Amino acid sequence: MANIISSKIADLIVRFPPFDKLEKEELNKLSEEAEVLYFKAGETVFKQKEKAQPFIFFLKEGQVLLRETDGQEKKLVDICDEGELFGVRAMLTGNPYVFEAYCEEESLVYAFPLSIFKPIVDANNQVSLFFAAGLASGQKGAPQHTISSHNYRNTGSDLLSWQKPLNEFKESLILINSSASIQSASQKMTTHSANCAVITDEKQRAVGIITDTDLRVKVVSTALSVQESVSKIMSTDLVTKEKGLPLAEYIISMMKHNIKHLIITEKEKVIGIFSQETLFSQLRSNPFAIIYSLESSENVEQLCYHRNKVDQFLQYYLEQNIKTSVVSQLITTINDSLIKRAIQLAISDMESEKYYKPKVAFAFISLGSEGREEQLLRTDQDNAIIFENVDAAAINYTREYFTQLGRKVNKILFESGFDYCPADMMAGNPNWCLTLSEWKNRFSGWIHSPEKEALLMSTIFFDYRYIYGKQKLTKELDQFLQKEISSNKIFLNFLAKNATKNPAPLSFFKNLIVERSGKHEKEFDLKARAMMPLTDIARVLCLEAGNVNNKNTIERYLFLAENDNSRKELYMQAAQAYEFLSQFRAIEGMRNQDSGRFIPINEITKFDRQLLRNSFEPIYDLQQMIELRFQLNYFS
Known part of the structure; x- marks a missing residue:
């Protein structure tokens, strides 16, 4: 019977990250040692500030709320759905639980022993990056230093929804055909108490937008006839986004283009509109x-x-x-x-x-x-x-x-x-x-x-x-x-040689190479030994490909991955590594009130050091690749 239960557990969890990155033997071992826990509605899996249990939890059925006690009030921080992990922060740091895990309904939970699970995480680069990037639902805290969020309550837990797909738009959508008159468009907007309307063609594709401001400035102030076509006053410089993207995607687009209205489409058909007013209602600290x-x-x-x-x-x-x-x-x-x-x-x-x-x-x-x-x-x-x-x-x-x-x-x-x-x-x-x-x-x-x-x-x-x-x-x-x-390709060979000048991040014995003297003695130079090599290599490879427009390192690697299928996996790993290192440096900088460039090795955990080592792997592969590609042995 035990074998049947463990087999069912393995068959289920392999469908969810990060378990889909595990080897079959690891899955089986983890499933054999799992405990199956049942909770009634209203019970807690663990309480806030309670000593961490030697388990990480997987929600099989039901719903678990992560709540934070603030005075007499319990604030909802996140909702764990079926197939999600929680108790992550405690696993990564060993500190007491930051939140309470409250069962909103009857829930079935798998508890995986850390004695089995933690070594798997330490040994598996992809699983480590999963937790380092904070993709596990629930306690999403940074793995490096358990930076407490207690001083940031007023910023609002609504920011947790930034990465969740946004499929509903409360704002009323007014569609007006481009052949309609200004008068009919104004009447329709007034009837629906709308301050804007999307102008569409016969296939309901957006061709323009009009607002109350357009009616005042372009019609009233210029005495333009209201019988003219609405196309006379519509703005055509539109920005559209597909439905179902994370809230962050919409926010960034509006900010980058400095617009007040973003048109939402589904297969080019207009289905919604997202405005600054909607944004203000979504985020208190916007x-x-x-x-x-x-x-x-x-x-x-x-x-x-x-x-x-x-x-x-x-x-x-x-x-x-x-x-x-x-x-x-x-x-x-x-x-x-x-x-x-x-x-x-x-x-x-x-x-x-x-x-x-x-x-x-x-x-x-x-x-x-x-x-x-x-x-x-x-x-x-x-x-x-x-x-x-x-x-x-x-x-x-x-x-x-x-x-x-x-x-x-x-x-x-x-x-x-x-x-x-x-x-x-x-x-x-x-x-x-x-x-x-x-x-x-x-x-x-x-x-x-x-x-x-x-x-x-x-x-x-x-x-x-x-x-x-x-x-x-x-x-x-x-x-x-x-x-x-x-027209001067030889320059790229010299630039590639320059990209390999920084010493390797690790010694022969896989230890982080630290500074030997000076102000930062015994500290690890994260910028020079890890981030700069990734930045420099991405630059030279994109310039070789004729791409001078992409300047962002992650975007450069994504471009390379898209255009070189033979090395796609390597470039994707490099992009993930750079993102992790950027986050690591920022958190270090805030913790130490500096640029985050130099890392005091004796102040970070063994697990953090392992995460850093894992993120260095693409650097070696990329350096070897460009040494052959640009024949760097011939350049001094």
Whole structure:
């Protein structure tokens, strides 16, 4: 009978992650040792602050609520459905339970002994990454240091829903055919008390949108006839998303495109609309409020005040294990809003100081981690300015104006918590405030003469990203860079050699290699030994493929995986590893109140060290691959 029960357990759990990553022998061993527990509705599997039991729990049937006691109130944190694990945080840390596991209904639970389960996790890279990324439902806390969420209750547990598919839209959807008149459209909106309507073609595909503002500004103020077609006033610059994506996907899209309405489709057919108002009802601590506050800040003091609010949310986002890639996009969008407003304030300041503003277009660009959209913590600045080509008579004053502008922006960002770049790679440095032609000459010089300094500059400046101004300047630079590299392939060999210069993360005996002297003696350099190799390799491989547009490391690996099926698994592993390392570094940085670059090895657990080791595996494989691919033995 015992064999029959264990066999049924194995057959069931193998359908759910992370058990689908286990070998058959591991599944059988785990199932044979499992305890089957029955709970009545109203009973608890464990209580908050109770000493951790030597089990991790799997919900076979029923429903378990994870609740946190706050004074006399029990707050719902998450809901565990059938097929989900809970008790994860206690398993990873050995600390008491952070939440109470309350059975909302009759529940059947499998309890797997940690003495069997933990060694499997330690030995299986894919299972380790599963828990490290926080994909297990229930106690999603970060595995590294059990960062307590008690100080962040006010940010709202509603953020836990960020990764859950959003299929229902409470907002009323008004569809109007593009041939309808403005009058009939207005009447329909009034009847349904709607402030917007989607304009569709005969197949109910979105072709435009009108709002109350359009009716006031484009009709009333201009005395346009209401008998005109609604197509005369509709906005056609639409952003659409498919139904069923996580809430985070919709939020990021609206923030990136700076729009108030997002159209939801199903196979191109309009089925819903998602607005800022809906977003405000979904999230109490919403990023739109921060961005709006930044964009409307009247001075530097207000700008700094609103940017500082972000820090109280970042830790909460990470500890709830919202995907790091989503969090970095969120922080990037907020930082971009900060930079844009800083530029506007700086321009206004220069006008008040009677600086003559040249009629020359410019683009402000971010470099490095901010350019790659990977900056989670506030680190030092890396930025530059591109301005249009001007004649010799105007070049000195024009450069002086934009250099002064850059310095003012750099000062505002410094006051907002972003340190000055130690190497002075900032827009306020005349060396990095150049015309488009000068930037092309710099890029060409680095590519044609790939000396040590040129390669260093390439790794920093080739990860540029447009922030403000005339985007056409950066697009023209993109085209130039792509053409230069395609006609000078030998440069990639030197760049590949540079990507392998950092020492291996592990010693021959699989120990983390730490710094031998200096301020960070006996600490592990996470950036130089693990993250930079992944970043540098992704860059050189994408440039080789002719892709100069993808700057984000994870996106680069996803692009490579999509276009090289023979190495797809390796590239996917690299993307997962980089995401984990980014999260690890951010949590370390918040814990130690620094950049998170240097890790005190003696302060992290054996399990954390194992997670780090596992994430290094793609680095070795990628380094070996590019050594052969670019014949690096021939390059000194």
